Every structure is written in structure tokens, then in C-alpha cells.
Amino acid sequence: MPSTTAIIQSLLTGTLVGGFYGLFALGLTLSWGVLDIINMSYFPFAVLSAYIAYATMTILGFDPFISLIFSIPSFFIIGLLMQIFFNRFKIDIFRSLIITFALFIVVENTLSYIWTADVRRAPVGFLGGSLFIDSMYIPIGELIAFFIGIIIVLGNNIILKRTKLGLALRAVAENREASAMWGVNYSRIALIVGGLSMCYVALAGMFIAIFYPFTPSQGSVFIGRIFAVTIFGGLGSVTGAFIAGIILGVAESLAAILFAPSWSPLVAFLLLLIILVVKPTGLTWR
Amino acid sequence: MEMKVVKHTLYTVISIVVAALILLILPYLGISAFIISFLLSVYIWVTLAVSWNILSGYTGYFSFGHTAFFGSGAFASAVTDFYFDIPYFITIPIAGAVTTGMAAGLGIVTFRLRRLRGQLFALTTVVLTSVSSIVVINNWGDGIVMHSVKAFWPFISIPHIFYTLALILCIASISISIALYRSRLGLNLFAIRDDEEAAEAIGINSFKHKMIAFCISSMLVGFAGAVFGGWLKYVWPETVFSLNYSLFPILMTILGGMGTWIGPILGGVILTTIFQIVAGGEAILNNIILGSLLVVVMIFLPRGIFNLALTGYRRVRTPLRHPP
Numbered sequence: 001m002p003s004t005t006a007i008i009q010s011l012l013t014g015t016l017v018g019g020f021y022g023l024f025a026l027g028l029t030l031s032w033g034v035l036d037i038i039n040m041s042y043f044p045f046a047v048l049s050a051y052i053a054y055a056t057m058t059i060l061g062f063d064p065f066i067s068l069i070f071s072i073p074s075f076f077i078i079g080l081l082m083q084i085f086f087n088r089f090k091i092d093i094f095r096s097l098i099i100t101f102a103l104f105i106v107v108e109n110t111l112s113y114i115w116t117a118d119v120r121r122a123p124v125g126f127l128g129g130s131l132f133i134d135s136m137y138i139p140i141g142e143l144i145a146f147f148i149g150i151i152i153v154l155g156n157n158i159i160l161k162r163t164k165l166g167l168a169l170r171a172v173a174e175n176r177e178a179s180a181m182w183g184v185n186y187s188r189i190a191l192i193v194g195g196l197s198m199c200y201v202a203l204a205g206m207f208i209a210i211f212y213p214f215t216p217s218q219g220s221v222f223i224g225r226i227f228a229v230t231i232f233g234g235l236g237s238v239t240g241a242f243i244a245g246i247i248l249g250v251a252e253s254l255a256a257i258l259f260a261p262s263w264s265p266l267v268a269f270l271l272l273l274i275i276l277v278v279k280p281t282g283l284t285w286r
Numbered sequence: 287m288e289m290k291v292v293k294h295t296l297y298t299v300i301s302i303v304v305a306a307l308i309l310l311i312l313p314y315l316g317i318s319a320f321i322i323s324f325l326l327s328v329y330i331w332v333t334l335a336v337s338w339n340i341l342s343g344y345t346g347y348f349s350f351g352h353t354a355f356f357g358s359g360a361f362a363s364a365v366t367d368f369y370f371d372i373p374y375f376i377t378i379p380i381a382g383a384v385t386t387g388m389a390a391g392l393g394i395v396t397f398r399l400r401r402l403r404g405q406l407f408a409l410t411t412v413v414l415t416s417v418s419s420i421v422v423i424n425n426w427g428d429g430i431v432m433h434s435v436k437a438f439w440p441f442i443s444i445p446h447i448f449y450t451l452a453l454i455l456c457i458a459s460i461s462i463s464i465a466l467y468r469s470r471l472g473l474n475l476f477a478i479r480d481d482e483e484a485a486e487a488i489g490i491n492s493f494k495h496k497m498i499a500f501c502i503s504s505m506l507v508g509f510a511g512a513v514f515g516g517w518l519k520y521v522w523p524e525t526v527f528s529l530n531y532s533l534f535p536i537l538m539t540i541l542g543g544m545g546t547w548i549g550p551i552l553g554g555v556i557l558t559t560i561f562q563i564v565a566g567g568e569a570i571l572n573n574i575i576l577g578s579l580l581v582v583v584m585i586f587l588p589r590g591i592f593n594l595a596l597t598g599y600r601r602v603r604t605p606l607r608h609p610p
Contacts, residue, residue, distance in 0.1 A: 038405065040412070089585050094348055097408055098536060099584050101350065105533055106577035109570045220529070223416040227409050235402075262424035269417040273395045276406060280399050 002257050009136055010253040016139060018249020019146030020211070022242035024204035024222060025229040026152065027197035033236015034173040034193050037086055037096040041103035042201045043219030043226070044111060049075065049205025050214055051115055054122045057209075064124065064206055071202040079198030083191050104219070111216035121213040128210070141210040148203070149242055156238045169193065173236050224265060225252075228272040234281060247271075298464060306457045313446045326449050326517065328558045329456035330510055334531065335538040335550035336459045337506035341499045342536075343545040344472060346479035347404055350532045351392075351411030354418045355385040355504045357527035359511025361422050364430040364521040374435050378451075378512040385508030388414070389500045397496045403482075419527035429522035432515065448517040455513060459506045460551065466499075467547045475499055479545070530573070537580045543590030552592055 024046065031037050049071045056067035085091075091099060127144070130137040160166035171179035172189050180186055208214055229248055233240030248268055256264045313322055334352060342348050359381040366377045392414060396407045435444055442450075466472040477485040478492050486492050515521040534557065535550070542553025557576075564572055587594065 038409070093405055094408075095584055095588070097348060097350075097405075098540075099581050101533065101536075102577040102580035102584070104577075105529060106574050106581075109573040109577070113568075113570045113574070220416050221420065224413040224420075227413050231406065231409070263421060265417050265420040265424075269413055272410065272413055273392075276395050276399060276410070280401065280406070 005135060006257055007254070010257050011250055012136060013139065013142070014250035014253030015246050016142035016146045016249070017211075017253065018246035019149040019242070020142060020204070020207055020245070021225055021229050021249055022233075022245025023145060023149040023152065023200065023207070025226050025233065025241040025245060026156075026238055027200040027204070028226060029230045029233060029236055029238065029241045030193055030200075031197045032230065033234075034169060035083075035086075035190050036093045036176075037091065037194075038093060038100065039082075039197070040097065040100040040223075041082075041107055042197070043223055044104055044107035044216070045075065045078070045198065046201050046205035046208060046222070047111060047214060047216060047219045048107065049202040050209035050218070051111065051120075053206040053209040054120055057122050057124070064122065064127065064210055067206060068202065071206065072199050075198040075202035076195040079195040080191055082198075083194030086194075087187050087190055108216055108219060115216060117215055117217075119213050119215050120209075122209045124210050141207065145207045145210075149245075152200070152203075153238050153242045160238070165189075165192070224272075225268045228268040228275070231272060231280075232275050295468070302457065302461060302464075306453070309453055310450065313449055319445060322445055322449055324558075324562055326445075326452045327562075328555060329452035330514055331534065331538065331558045332551055332554035333452075333456045333459045333506060333510045334535040335542070335554040336456075336463045336547075337503040337510075338535040339539045339544065339547070339550040340459075340463055340466060340506075341503040343539055343549070344466065344475040344479065345496055345499050347496060347500075348408045348536075349411045349500075349503070350408060350536075351389075351414050351504070352507055352535050353527055353529055353532040354411070354415040355388065355507035356511040356514070356531040357422065357523065358388060358418055359385050359508030360515030360521050360526040361426065361430070361511075361523075362508070363512035363515050364432050365426070367432045368430045371433075374432065374516055378509055378516075381512035382505045382508040385511070386501050386505045388418075389504035390497065393497045393500045397493050397500075415527075415529070415532060419523060422527065423523045427523060429520055431520050434519070435516060448513065451513045452510075452517075455506070455509050460547070462502060462506070463547045463550075466502075471495065471498065476545070533577070533580065537576065537583065540580070540588070540590055541583050543592030543594075543596075546590075546592050549590050549592045553590070556591075 027042055028039065031039050049067075052071045053064040053067040056062050056070070057064055060066070086096065124141065127141040128139075130139045131143075132138075160170060168179070168184045168189055171182065171184055172186060176186060208218060212218065225248060229241055229244045232244035232247070233242070248271060251271060252264050252267045255267045309325070312325070334356070338349065338352060362381040362384040363374070363377040366372045366380050367374055372380070392410055396403070396410050399406055435447060466475070474485070474490045474495050477488075477490055478495060482492055511526060515526060518525070535554075538553035538557050539550040540553070541549075541557065542551065543549030561572070564575075
């Protein structure tokens with residue numbers, strides 16, 4: 001049985017890593033909940049963002065956050081283009097699954113064509129270090145990701161609750177046809193949400209480069225966790241995704257110290273199955 | 287009418303048996319080892335495509351779990367062979383049992399859902415794929431070298447044994463697929479695909495039917511994984527848990543024609559031949575091309591070659607009495 005300090009430490013680390021999971025799940029939960037598109041290609045695109053951050057650090061020698069200057073606008077445009085494509089061919093949810101799965105394979109293989117399958121480890125400097133406070137280690141990179149996640153969740157909630165755009169978004173999520181009757185331009189909302197989701201993917205991908213050594217197929221490592229978080233949080237619910245991410249992070253890190261770490265990926269899957277049995281609608285429904 | 291149906295069934299059985307016998311004696315006619323191994327991969331891919339069609343084509347529930355079942359089948363066979371010294375031929379049914387168990391466990395949870403059932407099912411199969419591959423990589427990441435298969439007859443070589451196994455598996459899955467297509471069970475599955483609420487309203491137990499289709503489908507994939515693993519002899523997570531085993535059966539079935547029994551066979555043969563032609567090139571480039579092909583097929587040919595041909599045929603001729 002591990003000591004109390006170890007358990008508190010793993011609770012802390014789990015919470016911070018969970019914030020990162022929540023951040024990653026934001027794009028997916030928005031496009032699934034609002035647009036009815038399950039976009040699996042977000043995972044390799046996040047890895048693409050990680051490679052952009054890696055290139056910024058190694059070739060240009062800048063801070064990884066500088067890479068966001070390149071990746072956020074370009075990802076926004078990619079998201080727009082993808083959404084224009086989905087709108088043009090009237091892709092429903094099942095065709096979107098297959099098409100984005102095909103895109104998943106295309107993007108992942110393009111990444112391994114450009115950067116080869118070697119494992120990369122970004123020179124992250126102080127971001128990889130930890131603060132040592134009162135016998136607890138607080139990883140700096142994870143702490144930053146956690147606070148960025150909180151800021152984004154708060155910002156999103158303000159937009160959703162206070163602005164006209166947020167009202168239109170909630171209307172589309174609830175009933176697309178009815179909202180169209182009240183004058184909501186669906187394709188414009190869809191473009192905004194598609195682009196915004198990709199921006200969150202770019203942000204989460206940059207943290208992959210900071211936290212983990214990665215390969216082009218790193219995206220598939222997150223599939224289980226992020227889908228579990230998305231479903232647990234409730235589709236389209238930003239706050240729910242963030243809270244679910246924290247719960248998953250804590251459950252995983254507790255499982256890693258209580259049982260063998262090699263089985264910890266199963267935690268996400270078991271959590272997903274339990275949610276589906278107990279409460280398939282997740283924490284909050286929109 | 288009754289007589290005609292019986293006759294039709296008889297013709298189908300006879301043609302399957304004749305085709306099976308011809309293919310079975312093929313290796314003994316002095317055909318090159320290259321063709322034998324090509325045909326073997328055709329059988330494996332057709333088995334995967336047909337089994338994908340049994341669940342997803344017939345019931346409309348999209349599965350991305352073929353990679354999970356294929357890899358788990360191969361590893362179940364390899365682990366029992368290597369660590370427990372069980373003869374290879376007995377590990378094949380064990381692999382099938384393991385994957386059927388996985389499918390049953392997943393199905394019990396996801397097929398009970400009332401809302402978003404198709405989407406959540408598809409996603410849980412994606413999650414199953416990623417989780418099973420990570421667990422296997424964590425535990426047996428260096429791969430397992432299987433014991434050599436002992437030939438029971440002196441004159442049948444090892445490649446011939448695997449050729450025969452793959453052929454039997456392929457013929458069996460095609461037969462199951464046809465039998466389902468023509469039976470009442472299959473009819474119920476199509477009803478679930480077209481409108482699940484309506485199907486339940488007329489008294490079809492959709493949970494039971496979906497479970498049966500999912501278990502049959504994943505069992506066949508488990509067998510295929512075990513045969514493929516035994517053929518390679520060295521089972522490595524990165525080869526058997528490749529996402530291609532999820533992608534290509536989908537591509538084959540949609541290209542050939544989803545929901546028909548002949549579609550996955552057509553698509554499987556066509557695409558495996560294409561793989562063989564482009565095999566000299568780089569695997570990465572091939573995957574990029576095939577992924578893009580799937581996007582194009584999904585948009586411009588969603589009903590597949592066979593349905594396209596059937597529509598064209600019907601335009602010029604009277605309707606087929608028993609469309610395959």
C-alpha cells in the first residue's frame with residue numbers, strides 16, 4: 001500500500017493531467033454536440049501541432065508557446081475547410097465517422113512521411129520541471145495547461161451564456177431545423193465551431209510536445225481517454241468535459257500507483273463502460 | 287415458389303462447394319509460392335470484410351473494432367501457444383472465444399443504450415481498439431515468437447496448411463454471411479438497420495439480434511487473427527494492431543456494396559489485388575492513397591460497385607428474382 005504522501009501527490013498530478021485531457025476534449029465535444037460530426041482526425045492533427053511546436057523549439061529555438069502563432073491560424077483555416085467540405089456534401093454523423101477515420105489515416109501517415117516514425121522528445125526547458133512545495137512536486141507544464149483550460153472554459157461559458165452568438169450556438173445544438181426557422185444561419189455557425197474546435201486541438205497538441213515523447217501515431221494513445229471524457233462530460237458541454245477530464249486523470253493516476261501502471265489505459269475504458277451503463281447522458285446534457 | 291427457393295439454395299451450395307474444392311487443390315498443381323501467399327492474403331482480407339459486413343452492413347451499426355479483435359485474436363493464439371504450450375490448432379478456437387467474449391462484454395453494455403446508440407457503439411469500438419493495443423504493447427511489446435507448427439502429413443508443407451486454414455475460414459464466413467442474408471434472422475437484422483424503433487415495435491428483439499451479429503462477426507475476426515499470426519510466426523503488436531485492419535474492411539465493403547453478401551467479396555478481391563500491385567511502393571504512401579480513396583468512395587460511390595451494377599442491370603432487364 002503506497003503512503004499517504006504518494007496518494008496525495010498522485011491526486012494532484014492526476015488533477016493537473018486531467019485538465020489537459022479536458023482541454024483536448026473541448027474541440028471534440030463542441031463538434032459532436034453542436035454540429036453532429038464526430039471528428040476522429042483531431043487526434044493526428046493534435047500530433048501535427050505537437051510537431052509544429054517541436055520544430056519551433058528545435059529549429060527556431062523559441063518557446064513552444066510561440067508555435068501557437070503559426071498553428072492556431074493555420075488550424076483555424078483547416079477546420080474551416082473541413083467544415084465547408086462537410087457542409088457541401090451534407091455529411092451525416094455516420095459518414096463523418098468513416099470520412100474522418102480515413103483522414104486520420106491520411107494525416108498520421110503524412111506525419112510519418114515527413115518526420116519519420118522516430119520518437120521525438122522536445123527540449124522543453126523549465127516547462128518540463130516541477131515546483132517543489134511542501135514535499136509535493138507540481139509539474140509546471142501541466143499547471144499551465146490546467147490554468148489555460150480553466151480560462152478557456154470560463155471564456156466559453158461567458159460566450160455561450162451572454163452573447164448572441166452563444167445563444168445561436170445553443171439553439172443549433174438543441175434543434176437545427178427549429179433554429180433555422182428563427183433565423184440562425186447554420187452554415188456560418190458550423191464554420192465558426194469547426195474552426196474554433198481545431199484551435200483547441202492546436203492548443204492541446206502543443207502540450208503533447210511538452211508533456212510526452214511522441215511519434216506520429218501518438219494520437220491513437222489518446223483516443224480512448226478523450227472519447228471517454230467527451231461522453232462522460234456530456235456532448236457539447238465544455239464545463240462537463242473539463243470536469244470529466246479531471247475525474248479521469250485522478251482515476252488513472254490512482255490506478256497507476258494502486259495497481260500496475262501498464263494496465264492504467266484500461267481505466268478510461270472501464271470508466272466509459274460504467275458511464276454508459278449508469279448515466280449515458282454524461283455529467284451534464286448541454 | 288417454394289420449389290424455386292430450394293433450387294436456388296441448392297445452386298448456391300453446389301457453387302460454393304465446387305469453388306472451395308478447386309481452390310483447395312490449387313496448391314498441389316504446382317502453382318508458385320508467390321501466388322499461394324497472395325491468395326492467402328486475399329482469403330484473410332475477404333474474411334475480414336465479410337465479417338465487418340455481417341455486423342455493420344446488415345445491422346447498420348458501424349464498427350471500428352476489427353483491429354482490436356484481429357490483434358487480440360493473434361495475441362490470444364500466440365500467448366497460449368508460447369506460454370502454455372498448447373498446440374497451435376487448439377489456440378485458434380481459443381482466439382475465437384477470446385474475441386467473442388470481448389464482443390459480448392462490449393455488446394451487453396452498448397447495445398442496451400436507448401439514445402445515440404449507433405454513435406456510442408462506434409465510439410466504444412474505437413476506444414476498445416486503442417485500449418487493447420496499449421495493454422498488449424505494455425505487456426508483450428517485444429512480440430512473441432510462436433512454436434513451429436507440426437505438419438501432420440509428410441507431404442503437406444507448412445504454407446499449404448495455412449493456405450487451407452485461411453481458405454476454410456474464408457469459405458465458412460462467406461457461407462455464414464449468405465445463410466444470414468437469406469434467413470429470417472438476416473431479415474430481422476435488415477429491419478433493425480432500416481428503422482430500429484419500428485423493428486422493436488413489431489416484436490423483434492433488437493438486443494439479441496445485434497448481439498448475435500456482433501459475436502459472429504468478432505469470432506470470425508479472432509480466427510482470422512490467429513491464422514494470420516500463425517502464418518507470420520512472429521506476432522508483434524505493431525503489425526497485428528495496425529489500424530489498417532479496421533480501415534480496409536470498411537473500404538472493401540463500401541466499395542463492393544454494403545449490406546449485400548457479394549459486396550465485401552468483390553471489394554476484398556479488388557483491393558487486395560491493388561495492394562499487391564502497389565506493394566513495391568512505400569507503405570506510408572499507400573496508406574495515404576487508400577485513405578483518400580475511402581473519402582472519395584464515401585462521397586461519390588456510397589452504395590458500392592455491386593449496387594451500381596445492379597441498378598444499371600435493372601434498367602435494361604427485368605428485375606432479378608433473387609438478388610444476391
